[in-house]
C-alpha cells in the first residue's frame with residue numbers, strides 16, 4: 474500500500490515515459506478516428522486519482538487532448554456533433570473521489586461524455602461492460618494501467634480486443650517478473666503470469682528485450698492478432714513495458730512511428746525527464762535496426778515478388794517504419810538487387826512504401842536473381 478501511495482506523490486520518470494507514449498498515441502489516434510467515424514470510446518479502467526504530484530495522470534491527459542481535438546474546425550466541418558465517450562474506473566475510493574474533484578475544477582465540452590469515475594474493481598466493470606462494447610462498432614481504445622501483473626489476465630485482454638474496432642494499451646511491470654523468473658516455481662502468481670503471458674514460461678531469457686518479445690509472441694498467437702508491439706520503459710533501474718495491440722494496420726503504423734521517434738533503438742524509451750534531444754539520430758545504428766534490416770532484405774530475397782502493400786504490412790508487423798524500410802530498399806536498388814514495376818502510368822518513382830499507401834497497390838518490388 475505504501476508503494477502505491479508514493480506512486481501518486483510525484484510522477485517518476487518511468488511513469489512520465491508511459492504517459493508520453495499514451496498521450497502521443499491518443500493525440501494522433503483521435504483526429505484520425507474522429508474524422509472517419511465522428512465518434513469513439515476510450516476506457517481507462519485503472520484511472521488512478523488524476524494527478525501524480527503536480528503532473529496530470531492518464532485521465533486528465535486524455536480529457537485535455539480530446540478537448541483540443543474536438544475544437545478542430547476541419548473536424549467540425551465534417552461532423553456537426555463529434556463525440557468522445559470516456560469511461561473511468563478504479564477500485565480505490567480515495568482515487569475516485571480525487572479524480573471527481575479534479576474533473577469538477579476543469580471545464581470540458583459537452584462533446585466529451587464522461588461515464589464515471591466509477592469505483593469498481595476491473596473484473597466487475599469488465600463483466601458489466603463487455604457485452605455493451607461488443608455491440609459498438611465505432612473505434613474503442615482500452616488503456617489498462619494496473620500496478621501488478623496479476624490485476625489483468627490474458628483472457629481479460631482477449632475479451633476487450635475481441636470487440637469490434639478495438640485497441641488495447643496494456644502496462645505490465647515486466648521487470649519484477651523477468652528478474653524473478655528463476656524462482657517462479659515458488660511464487661504462484663508469478664508462475665501463473667509466466668505461463669499465461671509468455672510463450673516460453675519459466676525458461677531462460679537472454680535479456681529483458683527477449684522477455685518482452687516472448688510476451689509479444691504469446692499475445693500474437695493467443696489473441697490471434699497480426700499487430701502487437703512492446704514499448705520498453707527503462708529508467709536505468711527498472712525496466713517495465715507497454716504492450717500495444719490492434720487489429721488495424723494503420724494503428725500499428727502510427728505506434729511504430731511514435732516508438733522509433735522517441736527511442737534510440739525502436740524498442741525502449743529511456744526515461745529521463747527533460748530528455749536532451751539527440752544531435753544525431755542513433756536509430757539506424759542500433760542492433761534492432763540491423764536485425765530488422767537483415768530480416769527485410771532476406772524477406773524480399775525469399776518472396777521474390779512483393780507489392781508495396783505487402784511490404785508495408787510486414788514492416789508494420791515487424792514493428793518497423795516505412796521511412797526506414799524505404800532507406801533499405803534504396804540501398805538494395807543501388808546494389809542492383811531489386812527492380813520496380815509500376816501499376817499506374819502516373820506513379821513511376823520510388824517504392825510507394827509510405828504510411829498513406831497502406832491500402833494502395835502502386836508498385837511491385839522484384840528481387841533480381843544474381
Ligand SMILES: C[S@@+](CC[C@H](N)C(=O)[O-])C[C@H]1O[C@@H](n2cnc3c(N)ncnc32)[C@H](O)[C@@H]1O
Nearest residue numbers: 519520521530531563564565594595618619620
Ligand atoms: C498505476 S495506477 C494508474 C495510474 C493512472 N493510469 C495515471 O496515469 O495516473 C493503478 C491504479 O489501478 C488501481 N487498481 C489496482 N488494482 C485494481 C483492480 N483490480 N481494479 C481496479 N483498479 C485497480 C489502483 O487503485 C491505482 O489507482
